[in-house]
Amino acid sequence: DAGVTQSPTHLIKTRGQQVTLRCSPKSGHDTVSWYQQALGQGPQFIFQYYEEEERQRGNFPDRFSGHQFPNYSSELNVNALLLGDSALYLCASSSGRSNSPLHFGNGTRLTVT
Amino acid sequence: QKEVEQDPGPLSVPEGAIVSLNCTYSNSAFQYFMWYRQYSRKGPELLMYTYSSGNKEDGRFTAQVDKSSKYISLFIRDSQPSDSATYLCAMRAYTNAGKSTFGDGTTLTVKP
Numbered sequence: 001d002a003g004v005t006q007s008p009t010h011l012i013k014t015r016g017q018q019v020t021l022r023c024s025p026k027s028g029h030d031t032v033s034w035y036q037q038a039l040g041q042g043p044q045f046i047f048q049y050y051e052e053e054e055r056q057r058g059n060f061p062d063r064f065s066g067h068q069f070p071n072y073s074s075e076l077n078v079n080a081l082l083l084g085d086s087a088l089y090l091c092a093s094s095s096g097r098s099n100s101p102l103h104f105g106n107g108t109r110l111t112v113t
Numbered sequence: 114q115k116e117v118e119q120d121p122g123p124l125s126v127p128e129g130a131i132v133s134l135n136c137t138y139s140n141s142a143f144q145y146f147m148w149y150r151q152y153s154r155k156g157p158e159l160l161m162y163t164y165s166s167g168n169k170e171d172g173r174f175t176a177q178v179d180k181s182s183k184y185i186s187l188f189i190r191d192s193q194p195s196d197s198a199t200y201l202c203a204m205r206a207y208t209n210a211g212k213s214t215f216g217d218g219t220t221l222t223v224k225p
Contacts, residue, residue: 004156033211042119042201042215043157056212090156094211099164101147102203102213104156 002027004105006091012111013081021076021108025093032074033102034066035090043090049074050096078110086112116140119202119216128225132189136202136216139183143204146178147213148187151199160200161187192223 005024013019025032031050035043045058049068068074072093078085088109092102119136126132134148145164149157161176163169169176175188185204189196199218206212 031211040217042117042203042217043213045212045214048211050211058212092211099145099207101145101159101162102211103159104149106154106156109154 004091004093004103006089006105006108008108009106010109010111012113014113015081015083017081017112018077018079019081019110021078021089021091021110022073023076023091023093023105024073025091026103029093029095029100029103030072031094031096032068032072033092033094034074034076035092035104036060037088037090037107039087046076081112083112086110114139117202117204117214117216120219121217122219123222124219125222125224126192128192128194128223130192130223132192132196132221132223134187134189134200134202134219134221136185136204137183138185138204138214140204140206140214141183142206143214144207145205146176146185147203148174148176149201149203149215150196151201151218153198157201189221192221194223194225197222 033048034046037043047057088107090107092104148161151157166180173190177186202216203213
C-alpha cells in the first residue's frame with residue numbers, strides 16, 4: 001500500500017524564481033493538504049484540495065498556489081521566491097468522506113539562496 | 114499567543130524510562146487530537162488519533178485528552194533509543210477536516 005510520495009526531495013532555487021512541488025496521495029485518499037515546516041517549528045497549513053478545488057487556505061500569500069488533478073495528485077507552486085520561503089514542504093493526504101487523520105509524505109526541502 | 118503550545122524540551126531520558134509529552138490549547142472548537150513522531154529529514158508519522166476525552170492506549174503509547182482543561186498528553190512506557198525523535202501534537206475542529214494546527218514539537222533523546 002503506497003504511502004504519500006513527494007518529489008523532488010531537495011531543491012535549491014534563487015530569489016525571484018518559481019518552483020513546483022509534486023505529491024501523490026496515499027492509496028484510497030482523495031484529499032491533499034500542503035504544509036510548510038520551518039526549522040524548529042511545527043507544520044503550518046497552506047491549503048487543502050478536494051475534488052480538484054481549493055477548499056481551505058491558511059495565512060499564506062497568493063504567491064502560493066496549487067492544483068489537484070483527476071487522479072488526486074497535487075502540485076504546489078510558489079512564485080517570486082523569497083529567502084523566507086526556505087523550509088520543508090509537506091504534503092498530507094486524507095479521505096474527504098471521513099474524519100480521517102492526515103498521513104504525511106517525507107517532504108521537499110526547499111532552499112532559496 | 115499560539116493556539117497550541119507544546120512543552121519545548123529538549124528531553125533526555127535513560128532507556129526504559131516513562132516519558133510524558135504535553136500540549137495545551139486555547140481553541141475550544143478543537144475536537145480531534147493527534148500525536149505525530151518525526152525523525153530527522155522525514156515527514157511526520159501518525160502515532161495516535163483520538164476524539165473524546167480520556168485515555169487511548171496502543172502498545173507502549175497512551176494518549177490522554179482532557180477537554181475541560183484543554184490539555185493533552187502522550188505517555189511512552191519502556192522508552193527505547195529508537196523512540197528518539199521530535200514529537201508533534203496536532204489538533205483540528207470537526208468542520209476543518211484538512212486544517213490541523215500543530216505544536217512546535219518536543220525533541221526526545223533516549224539514551225542506551
